[in-house]
Amino acid sequence: MILELIAVTLSCIIMSLYLTAYILNQGVPCSISDTYYRTECKWLFPVCTGVSGVLALVPLLNITPERYQFVAFLIVASILFVAAAPAFKEELTKQVHYGAALTLGLSATLWLILTTGVPYIAIAGAVIAILDRRHILFWVEAGLLYNLYASLIYILC
Numbered sequence: 001m002i003l004e005l006i007a008v009t010l011s012c013i014i015m016s017l018y019l020t021a022y023i024l025n026q027g028v029p030c031s032i033s034d035t036y037y038r039t040e041c042k043w044l045f046p047v048c049t050g051v052s053g054v055l056a057l058v059p060l061l062n063i064t065p066e067r068y069q070f071v072a073f074l075i076v077a078s079i080l081f082v083a084a085a086p087a088f089k090e091e092l093t094k095q096v097h098y099g100a101a102l103t104l105g106l107s108a109t110l111w112l113i114l115t116t117g118v119p120y121i122a123i124a125g126a127v128i129a130i131l132d133r134r135h136i137l138f139w140v141e142a143g144l145l146y147n148l149y150a151s152l153i154y155i156l157c
Contacts, residue, residue: 001156004058004062004063004156005059005153005156005157007055007058007059008055008056008059008152009153010055011051011052011053011055011149012149012153014048014052015052015145018035019142026038026039028135028138029135030134030135030137030138031141032138032141032142032145033045033082033088034138037089042086046084046086047083049079049082049083049086050080050084052079053076053079053080053083054080056075056079056148057076060072060075060076060152061073061076063152063155063156064111065114065115068111068114068115071110071114072111074104075104075107075108075111077100078101078103078104078107079100079104081096081097081103082100085097085100105140105141108122108144108145108148109144111148112144112148115151115155116155119143119147120147121146121147121150122140122144122147123143125139125140125143125144125146125147126140126143128143129143
C-alpha cells in the first residue's frame with residue numbers, strides 16, 4: 001500500500017505543479033486541455049497527463065471493489081486517450097479527445113459516487129464554476145481531479 005500511496009502522491013504532485021505553473025504564468029485556463037494550446041512546450045500537457053494517469057493506474061484498480069473496476073479502468077484509459085490526442089481543435093484528434101474527456105468526467109464522477117459517496121470537492125468545483133463562468137470547464141475538471149486524488153489518498157492511508 002505504501003508504494004501505491006507514493007504513486008498517487010507523485011501523480012497529484014505532477015498535475016499540481018503543471019497546473020500551478022501554468023496558472024501563475026498564464027492565468028486560469030478555459031479547461032485543463034486548453035493549456036496544451038497556450039504553452040510553448042507542447043509536450044508538457046501530454047507528458048504530465050499521461051505520466052499522472054499511469055502512476056494512478058495500479059492504485060486505482062487495486063482499491064476499487066472488483067464490481068466497479070471497469071469504471072476505474074475507464075478513468076485511466078480516458079486520461080491516456082486525452083494525453084495521446086491533446087490537440088482537440090484539430091480535425092484528426094478532436095473526436096478522440098472530446099470522447100475521452102467526456103468518458104473521463106462521467107467515469108470519475110461515477111467512481112467517486114460508488115466508492116466514496118458524495119463528491120464534495122467536485123461539487124465545490126462546480127459551485128466555483130457557476131461563479132466564474134468564463135472558466136467553467138476548468139473548475140469542474142479541477143474539482144473532479146482533486147476529488148479523485150483526495151479520495152485515493154484517503155483510502156490508501
